[in-house]
Amino acid sequence: MSKGTTKKHFFGKILLVLLMGVIIVGCVYSYFGGFKKPKPIDKEEFAKYSGNISDISVPDSVRIIALGEATHGNIEFQQLKLDVFKLMVEKYGVRAFALEGDYGGCEAVNRYIHGGAGTAQEAAAAIGFPIYRTEQMAQLIDWMRNYNATAKEGEDLRFYGFDMQIYEKNYKYLLEAAKTYAVPTTELEKLWDKSEGKYSPSYTAEQKAKVIEKVRQDLLQLNDSTTAQAVHFADILLQNIALGKVMDDMSKGIALRDSLMFVNTHWIMEQEEARGNGCIFVSAHNGHIKRRHDYGSLGKAMGALLANELDKAYFVIGTDFCKAKVSLPKGKSGKRSNHIFFSKDPLAEAAKQCGYETCWLDFSSIPESTTLSSRLSDYTWLGDVGEGYSPLMAILPQSYRDWDCPAILYNGMIFVTNAHPIVVLQEPTTKLTNTK
Secondary structure, eight states, X not given: OOHHHHHHHHHHHHHHXXXXXXXXXXXXXXXXXXXXXXOOOOHHHHHHHEEOGGGOOOOTTOSEEEEEESOSSBHHHHHHHHHHHHHHHHHHXXXXXXXXXXXXXXXXXXXXXXXXXXXXXXXXXXXOOGGGOXXXXXXXXXXXXXXXXXXXXXOOOEXXXXXXXXXXXXXXXXXXXXXXXXXXXXHHXXXXXXXXXXXXXXXXXXXXXXXXXXXXXXHHTTOOGGGHHHHHHHHHHHHHHHHHHHTTSHHHHHHHHHHHHHHHHHHHHHHHHHTTOOOEEEEEEHHHHSSOOBOGGGOBOHHXXXXXXXXXXXXXXXXXEEEEEEEEEETTTTEEEEEEEEOXXXXXXXXXXXXXXXXXXXXXXXOTTSHHHHHHTSOEEEEOOOSOBOTHHHHOGGGGEEEEOHHHXXXXXXXXXXXXXXXXXXXXXXXXXXXX
C-alpha cells in the first residue's frame, strides 16, 4: 500500500470519528433540548412558598378560573382537570366546566352527566378530539355524572365546550331544537348528506351560512329565553363556516379561532350567571388562557381578551413540566408517537430539586422582597408544546418553548416534574345518541 493511500485512510478515519462525534453531540442536544442550563432558583426558598393542589386559593371576586396545560398530550395535565375542578366545586361552589373542545360534542357530554345513556368513554369520544379520548377525561366525566346524581335542584354541574372546529353534533342539535320549537327545517335538512354524515358538497359556504342564519333568526323571533342554546348551536355552525374560509392562512385562522373562543366563553359565563352561578371553570392550552398573548395586527388570544375585560376577576393557573414525554400526532396521518421535551424552566427545575412530583406555586403569597419574586418577573423559558410534532422541534428546542414572564401570564403555576404520555383509546364501537 502506498504512502498516499495510507494517508487517505488515516484522514478518512479521522473524518468518520469527527462525524460520529457531531452526530452524538447532536443527539444529546436534541434529547435534552440544548446544553445550557437555566439559572438555578434557591430550592429552599421555592420549597418555603410552594404547596399542594389543595392549597389553591381563589379570591371571591373571580368570575373565571382558567387552568392551562403546557401540553395536550400528557396524563398529568389531563388529570389536573379533575383535581383542580373538583377543588373549585367543593371549595368555591363552581358549577360549570368549560373545555377547549367542540361545543356540540361537549353538549353530548353534558347530556350524559345528566343521566343520559352510554358510557363515560363514549361521552369522552363525543367531544371529537383524540386528546380527550382518554381514561383521565372519562374519570372527570364519571365524577361529574356521579355528583349530579345526588345534587340538589339548580346545583347540578354542566359541561360546556367553547371551540367551533367540528360541526357535526352542532348541526344535529340545531336540527333537533328547530323541530322542537316548530321552526321550518326543510332547507336546513337539505344541507346534510346523510350517507356521508356531513354537509352536502353541493352547497357553498355562503349558501350554508344563509340557511343556518335563517333558522337562527326564526328562533330569535320566538322571543323565548329557552331558545338560547338552540341559537348558540347556530352561532357555532356560522363560526365554523367563517373559520373554514381563513384556515388556508394559519395565522388568520389561529387568531380568529381565539377571538371566537373568547365570545363563546363569554356566552357560557352569561348562561351560568343566569343560573345564579357567578364563576366558571375553563380548561385549555396555556397559549389560549394566559393573560398576555397576541397575534400582532390580527388580534389577541382568548386569555388576553378575557384579562382585558375582567382584570382581576380572571384567575389564571398556568402549568409547566421539567421533562415531558408527550403523545403527539405527526402530519396529515394523525398517527401519534411519543417525544421527549425539556422545558428549561428554572421554576420547574426547582420543583424537581425539591423532590416534588407535582406542586402549586401561588405568586401572590411570595413577598416582593424575595429573590423568587424577582425571578417570577424576569423573562424565562416555559414549556409550550402544541398538538403536533415536527423534526424542527428536535433541532430548535426554542420552537417548543415560550420566552415570557410567569408573573405577568399567570396568578400561579402547577409544576409537573416528569410528565407521561396520554394513551388515546380506540373509538368506541357505539356512540352516544343522547337527545333531550
